[in-house]
Amino acid sequence: MTNPPRILIVGGGYVGMYTALRLQRGLRPGEARVTVIDADSYMTYQPFLPEAAAGNVEPRHVVVPLRKVLNRCEILNGWVVGVDPQARTVEMRPHDGPPRLLGYDLLVLAPGSVSRTLPIPGLAECGIGFKTVEEAIHLRNHVLAQLDLAASTTDEAVRARALTFVFVGAGFAGVEALAELEDMARDACRYFPSVDPADMRWLLVEATDRILPEVGPEMGRWTLEQLRARGIDVRLGVRLKSAEDGHVVLDDGTELDSSTLVWTAGVKPHPLVRASGLPLDDRGRIRATAELLVEGSTTEFTAGDCAAVPDLTRPGEMCSPNAQHAVRQARTLAANVLATLRGTERRPYRHAYAGSVASLGLHRGVAQIYGRKLRGPLAWFMHRTYHLSRVPTLNRKVRVLVDWTLALLFRRDITSLGALAHPRQEFEFAARPDPARPDAG
Structure with missing residues (x-):
């Protein structure tokens, strides 16, 4: 090992940030140096993205700045494009400038996941995901902009197109995003006299025969009934064929x-996982041991969405790719990295899944916790309480709580900042030799 040894962490999400945080607390002075590489300089607490999209939480409060939290770690921003386990190096490309080759003594590979898309005509051009805070902000601005358009046009076809919202996928992300945005848009209609909530069409498309499988069949059916009672068109066993133009x-x-x-x-x-040269399972995940080591390795660790980690509470199965496992795997992973450094025994990861909570809009929710089924305001309260306890840092906990408190006292903000997507558009228009344009006046 080098002196001091370098622990290189690829990914600044749940696994990467929590592992680095525990390492900087547990390492002795000079025992090792920790480097974290991620394309962004912050970690996103994804369970709060639906609330950020609905305007219940300030978007900046659902992200945690890595440089502030990991103040004893080296933070590098860029993309890791290759891993060489034999040479113990990774190739990183910063946002600008030449690539860098970084050596390591111990590697934690946790780049997470990306949206799984299909070769559907028009999807790449028209679709948007819901995994990042940028996407959540865009969707909020976009939905409000569609209400602005519907209230301003006299073309019925344009109006109908603007007021039709299609969501594909009925897992946590799809159901929570749709429910929160529909709730926001319905509330916003009070400021648009010419737009009635009944004018809007919300469509949820799911290829399987159930929604929210994480909360169990009974709670899934109840959620389905609640969504349909709100006028949301839920199509089960249906797939998207095309979305051109x-x-x-x-x-x-x-x-x-x-x-x-x-x-x-x-x-x-x-995608980095396939370029890593590490052993993969049939779903493209890195094969890991119960100690969160890459199979066949003693210097490479992995966890989270990109890893196939054995679930010791359910022999023969793998841990689900969710935040609950990722955060808890990070604790074991950090302890095992320290054990490897110190030559002590590593311990296996074992956690029985506690359950799931989901928000369906203001004062509405569904949950299954340790086998107990909750619905309505109590489940919504449990959702907020659980995630408030889990969002990193006291700073963010307080800010989110203040956001919720203010939301109880004041109505939602319905400002659409659509120009955020194209911030230079107005300047480019002003810089034209002839500033005439069709919409000027």
Whole structure:
């Protein structure tokens, strides 16, 4: 090992940030140096993205700045594009400038996952995911902009297209995003006299025969009934065939035009995983041992969405790719990295899944916790309480709590900042030799 040894962590999400945080607390002075590489300089607490999209939580409060939290770690921003386990090096490309080759003594590979897309015509051009805070902000601004458009146009086709919102995928991300945004849009209609909530069409498309499988069949059926009671059109056993130019075609024969297509139909391991040269399972995840070591290695560790970790509480199965496992795996992973450094015994990861909670809009939720089923306001309260306890740092806990408190006292903000997506557009217009444009006046 080098002196001091370098622990290189690829990924600044749940696994990467929590592992680095525990290492900087547990390492003795000079025992090792920790380097974290991620494309962003912050960690996103994804369970709060639906609330950020609905305006219940300030978007900045659902992200945690890595440089502030990991103040004793080296933070590098860029993309890791290759791993050489034999040479113990990774190739990193910063956002600008030449690539760098970084050596390591111990590696934690946890780049997470990306949206799992299908070769559906028009999806890449018209769709948007719901995994990042940027996507959540864009969707909030976009939905409010569609209400602005519907209230301003006299073209019924344009109006119908603007007020049609299509979500594909009925897992946590899809159901929570749709429920929170529908709740926000319904509330916003009070400020649009010409737009009635009944004018909006919300469509949830799911290829399987159930929604929210994480909360169990009974709670899934109850959630389905609640969504349909709100006028949301839920299609089960239906797939998206195409979405070219916003013309959505489903395999049950339905065709409609929509300016909003949100894709939340699952995730897949980060592309870096395939370029790592590490052993993969049939789903493209890194094969790991119960001690969170890469199979056949004593210097490479992995966990989270990109890893196939044996679930010791359910022999023969792998841990689900969710935040609950990722955060707890990070604790074991950090302890095992320290054990490897110190030559002591590593311990296996074991955690029985506690259950799931989901928000369905203000004062509405569904949960299954240790076998107990909750619904309505109590489940919504449990959802907020659980995630408030889990969001990293006291700073963010307090800020989120203040956001919720203010939301109880004041109505939602319905400002649409659509120009955030194209911040230079106005300047480019002003810099033209002839600033005339069709919409000037």
